[in-house]
Amino acid sequence: MGKILVMYDTQSDRKFTSTVVPLIEEGIAQVGGMEVRAKFVDDCTPQDVFWADGIALGCPTHLGGISWRMKKWWDDNTPNVWMKTDGKLGVAFTSSGSRGGGGELTCLALNVMMMNCGYMCFGITDYIAKKESLHYGAVVAGEPREEFAKESCRRVGRRLAEWVAVIVDGRPECHPLKATYPRFPRDY
Amino acid sequence: MGKILVMYDTQSDRKFTSTVVPLIEEGIAQVGGMEVRAKFVDDCTPQDVFWADGIALGCPTHLGGISWRMKKWWDDNTPNVWMKTDGKLGVAFTSSGSRGGGGELTCLALNVMMMNCGYMCFGITDYIAKKESLHYGAVVAGEPREEFAKESCRRVGRRLAEWVAVIVDGRPECHPLKATYPRFPRDY
Amino acid sequence: MGKILVMYDTQSDRKFTSTVVPLIEEGIAQVGGMEVRAKFVDDCTPQDVFWADGIALGCPTHLGGISWRMKKWWDDNTPNVWMKTDGKLGVAFTSSGSRGGGGELTCLALNVMMMNCGYMCFGITDYIAKKESLHYGAVVAGEPREEFAKESCRRVGRRLAEWVAVIVDGRPECHPLKATYPRFPRDY
């Protein structure tokens, strides 16, 4: 049974926790057959990271980059986890104060950090709605209120779960290229 | 009199030319006192680049990066322009097929290319509307139809013209920190 | 039998072809059991891309980014390959004129482009020598003359072949975490 860790930093008001993370869990559940741990970064241990076949790593966008608290966990734990996580799967998500305000760059920075730790990082080719995609991970501006923003969070979880299913659990029928739900712009 | 070059690649249908570029020129005109050349990349020469105190560099977002045609111009002209443009001002803009689809990354890649050529690159701290900003250059998804998308294009031109006015033309009253138009989220 | 495509752009003198690419092929051969195609970008077709389970994508570093010729191939072929390559493996390599001259950024840009196409992108956690690593793909400055530069090229091929072996061919014994060759700084 595939194992997925949703590791997140959150704004001071913890809205991230109550809005984005449950949507990611919904997306994971759409694939099914996964064990899930969703944890605030300060509650995570290296064992959580080792346990997981795939990780969804998310933080608020601060100044076009990773929030310091998320960065601190990985900086501090580098001696514990480096050279031990090669080949695990990783995907990013972030919440930005504005469109054009650094969300993509934060997802990229999260991917760079994961690449340093040997993760297999993937983008998501899908469109979620007309003119809405999540090619480097989900970027929501503020709380995800619109349906496309919610679906973007779900899709991150769903895609991660699909790859874990295909690569770790040997369930080739979960491959995104065999998906029956809409993934292409022309479907809209 | 400050000189500004708007150098752009465009989609095959040339919509970029007729929609985004005129908005950037509008923004430049809001500052006034600038000579402007707006040119399709294939019509640009190194002399246009040398002529300009500031450049607004724009292209469609293709696969999260600079369109090949824009890249080709700079690759081909590196021997002509490199080490001759240090200290000029540069800003980026792009049109992306979707939000979250690589527009920010393309602006960043354009900035990286300009940094290689010694340009002073700047982001734009402003918000254009609630949840809409252009911190690494303007990112529009498709044709700029909404008012915030149009204003984003104008702001790129305006900010570039302001910096050229302040730094090259000695017009300190044009400094963005003295702006009387709304720049802050709390203004909305 | 795993299939690997080495797709490369090259400097005008084609040195890349005769120096870097053969080293990558050497690295692939260290794992064994792979079919390999090494092709100059202009000789590649979408069918080569579909054929391959994994791709090593390389180009010279030009202005901190992907060479225009490589970019053109992917820009032009987006309608042919997009949404058809999800889940394939990808790794980057580049040759830069200088250290600190954009090689890492070019590898990152190649990874971004692959993420757009749904590739699983990975960094390489290994050190190749004291103070020499290839965390985002191999970066050589000029022709690879020093042993560490040569080994860097080989390691890109080796790691890609290892992941193809593990994930596509079901050869878990090829997993990098089980490697018997030196991968850690403390081994030096």
Add this chain to the structure above:
Amino acid sequence: MGKILVMYDTQSDRKFTSTVVPLIEEGIAQVGGMEVRAKFVDDCTPQDVFWADGIALGCPTHLGGISWRMKKWWDDNTPNVWMKTDGKLGVAFTSSGSRGGGGELTCLALNVMMMNCGYMCFGITDYIAKKESLHYGAVVAGEPREEFAKESCRRVGRRLAEWVAVIVDGRPECHPLKATYPRFPRDY
């Protein structure tokens, strides 16, 4: 008289403090006529940032990005400094454990952070030695022992001081394009 802040995070052993920072100060002194403050990040206040016309921002490379302590300062001080630093000059430097290990990406991330705060960010077109450059800021691998690594640190300080001299202090004779020291590969 131009004012320059060298703001740095350092490794636990504080080697950065005693090796890289003095070299940057040497470079600033080559231009002359500047007031300089060099401060460990935790000793910096927003007033230091406001005081400075130009900033050299440096930190160790951790996982291909900004060290958490440096990030924390800017995350925490965003409400204090944002929208108040537009038009100041900024340049980056970093110390990485290895070549190809994320130094360029860290410089880029520092530049992105500064762009968010409205800084004019610049690369350095120069070569420092054959195959050695610092196009996005100085990248040293470990302590700067080789002459090219030392010169790379000095050049960051020198270029920043030159731009402050030209743009803030009205000393056009300091423009890099008028430099009499070697800046071109063909000079080597």
